Amino acid sequence: xxxxxxxxxxxxxxxxxxxxxxxxxxxxxxxxxxxxxxxxxxxxxxxxxxxxxxxxxxxxxxxxxxxxxxxxxxxxxxxxxxxxxxxxxxxxxxxxxxxxxxxxxxxxxxxxxxxxxxxxxxxxxxxxxxxxxxxxxxxxxxxxxxxxx
Amino acid sequence: xxxxxxxxxxxxxxxxxxxxxxxxxxxxxxxxxxxxxxxxxxxxxxxxxxxxxxxxxxxxxxxxxxxxxxxxxxxxxxxxxxxxxxxxxxxxxxxxxxxxxxxxxxxxxxxxxxxxxxxxxxxxxxxxxxxxxxxxxxxxxxxxxxxxxxxxxxxxxxxxxxxxxxxxxxxxxxxxxxxxxxxxxxxxxxxxxxxxxxxxxxxxxxxxxxxxxxxxxxxxxxxxxxxxxxxxxxxxxx
Numbered sequence: 309x310x311x312x313x314x315x316x317x318x319x320x321x322x323x324x325x326x327x328x329x330x331x332x333x334x335x336x337x338x339x340x341x342x343x344x345x346x347x348x349x350x351x352x353x354x355x356x357x358x359x360x361x362x363x364x365x366x367x368x369x370x371x372x373x374x375x376x377x378x379x380x381x382x383x384x385x386x387x388x389x390x391x392x393x394x395x396x397x398x399x400x401x402x403x404x405x406x407x408x409x410x411x412x413x414x415x416x417x418x419x420x421x422x423x424x425x426x427x428x429x430x431x432x433x434x435x436x437x438x439x440x441x442x443x444x445x446x447x448x449x450x451x452x453x454x455x456x457x
Numbered sequence: 458x459x460x461x462x463x464x465x466x467x468x469x470x471x472x473x474x475x476x477x478x479x480x481x482x483x484x485x486x487x488x489x490x491x492x493x494x495x496x497x498x499x500x501x502x503x504x505x506x507x508x509x510x511x512x513x514x515x516x517x518x519x520x521x522x523x524x525x526x527x528x529x530x531x532x533x534x535x536x537x538x539x540x541x542x543x544x545x546x547x548x549x550x551x552x553x554x555x556x557x558x559x560x561x562x563x564x565x566x567x568x569x570x571x572x573x574x575x576x577x578x579x580x581x582x583x584x585x586x587x588x589x590x591x592x593x594x595x596x597x598x599x600x601x602x603x604x605x606x607x608x609x610x611x612x613x614x615x616x617x618x619x620x621x622x623x624x625x626x627x628x629x630x631x632x633x634x635x636x637x638x639x640x641x642x643x644x645x646x647x648x649x650x651x652x653x654x655x656x657x658x659x660x661x662x663x664x665x666x667x668x669x670x671x672x673x674x675x676x677x678x679x680x681x682x683x684x685x686x687x688x689x690x691x692x693x694x695x
Contacts, residue, residue, distance in 0.1 A: 318536045325617060332621040336632060344634040345579040366634060403573030405502060413636055430572045435641040437507055438650035439498035 346413050352424075353392035359418040365394060366413040366432065374408055387412060387424070394418075398426040405431035462540050464680050475673045482666030489515075489660025497653050509567040510649075511656055515664040516560035520588060521623055523553020523668070524616075527595065528623075531616035534609055541676070543609030546616055547599045548675035552668050554592035561585060572636060580629035581637035584622060591619040 336343075346366030347357045357363050365387055373386035383398045385408075396414050406412060411432030416425050461467045493511030500507035526549050534542035564582070565575045576582065599612035630639045641648045649657070 314536060321532055321535050321617070325620075328618055328621055329624075332625065336625060340632055343580055343632075345577070345636055346634055348634070403571070405571055405573075410502075428573075430574055430577070430636060432636055433502060433571060433638055434648075435638040436648040436650075437500050437503075437510070437641065437653050439652050440501045441498075 348389040349387055349392035349394045350389055352394050352418065357418055359420055362415070362417055364413050364415050365396070365424050365426075366411070367394075369406070369408050369410060369412050371408045383429075385412075387414065394424050395422070396424045396426055398429055400427070400429070402429045403431040405433055410434075464541065467541060468677060468680065471673045471677055475670050475677070478666045478670035478673065482663050482668075482670055485659050485663030485666060487663070489656045489658075489663050492656030493660060497656060500653065503571055506567065506570050507653065509563050510653075511660045513560060513563040513567060514657060515661040516556045516563065517585070518661055519664055519668050520553055520557030520560050520585070521626060522665070523549050523556060524588060524591070524620060524623060526672075527553065527616040528620035531613035531620075534613040535617070538608075543599070543603075543612065544676050544679050545672070546595075546609065546612060547603065547679065548672045550592055550596045550599065551675070552671045554589060554596065556664070556668065557585065557589040557592060561589060574636075577636050579635040579637055580633040581626065581635050584626040584629050588619075588622050588626060591622060595619065 346364035349365070349367050351357055352365065357365075367387040367389040370386040370388040370393060373384075373388075375384045376382070377384070381399050381401075383402060384395065385398075386393050386395050396416075398414065398416075406429060411434065413430040413432050414424060414426035415428040415430070419425050461470070489511060493508055497508070499505045527546050530539075530542045530546040530549065533539040534546070561582075564585075568577070569575050595612060595615055598615055599609065602609055602611050627640075629635060630637055647654055
């Protein structure tokens with residue numbers, strides 16, 4: 309049976325598209341570890357991050373962990389991902405959205421003692437947007453829970 | 458689609474459609490932007506900065522939808538040899554590139570006050586930048602091919618292969634750890650509160666209508682140009 313040229317071309321285009329998509333997905337699958345934007349504390353605990361090399365560390369700022377030194381420029385806090393925690397030392401100005409219980413990405417390197425010395429701090433926010441009243445309610449509920457503990 | 462293969466019939470529909478899309482697009486965009494700038498509450502965390510959303514998100518959507526349309530035109534060109542497919546591809550590319558650029562610029566302006574950085578090489582930002590470069594490549598390739606009198610098959614192949622980037626952009630925030638947050642609006646609902654969300658569909662629809670109007674105008678301009686060129690050739694031959 310001889311297929312009409314139109315149908316032949318359609319099959320060819322679909323096959324080519326499937327092949328290219330498959331190749332791209334395989335490539336992205338291969339990249340899944342290397343294309344990650346930051347390491348998590350669990351990665352650090354597992355020894356995936358080399359000390360004294362520039363990396364990014366991402367996670368949540370642990371509640372109650374933010375300490376500001378009297379020199380007014382040094383901030384210490386703990387990054388937590390639910391599995392492991394890494395203490396961070398940063399000298400500089402943190403972004404407005406940097407706060408306890410919210411996401412953070414720190415750029416810097418791991419000191420031999422296990423402290424992460426950051427030279428830049430980025431705030432990471434989540435995909436929820438809401439007006440202040442609702443946000444305050446959420447914050448108040450969290451505060452109430454913390455007080456109960 | 459094949460009823461539109463005749464340029465005269467296409468023009469008969471495209472001419473009034475352009476004006477309608479322009480009017481509807483301007484009205485919806487105005488409603489969406491005025492609503493978003495003046496009538497929605499600020500975000501609990503970001504404050505007023507969140508209003509960039511009403512430009513950033515529709516631009517991102519059109520940047521990606523534009524390439525999806527180029528891919529559809531490419532299939533139609535390669536398989537059915539639709540006579541208007543290459544014209545459509547060439548008309549869509551600059552509009553898509555513009556919206557991709559607006560998405561990147563507004564994203565950068567939004568990133569500075571929220572994240573603390575104008576630009577970061579995370580998965581979402583990088584794949585969107587790649588989309589913008591793909592548009593530039595497509596525009597150059599399609600223009601060069603038209604100049605040489607080609608049918609647009611090379612550009613169509615490029616448009617088809619470039620479509621691979623669309624799922625990568627979409628899933629980048631799920632596959633990889635990124636600085637960009639995951640998507641807020643999915644098939645199952647939205648994590649944007651209704652009081653902040655409502656102008657967004659208006660702006661998105663308005664932008665889309667303006668995009669379609671721009672594409673139709675460019676297609677009509679190119680068809681007119683082709684006719685002028687043919688007439689000049691005939692006049693020169695006489």
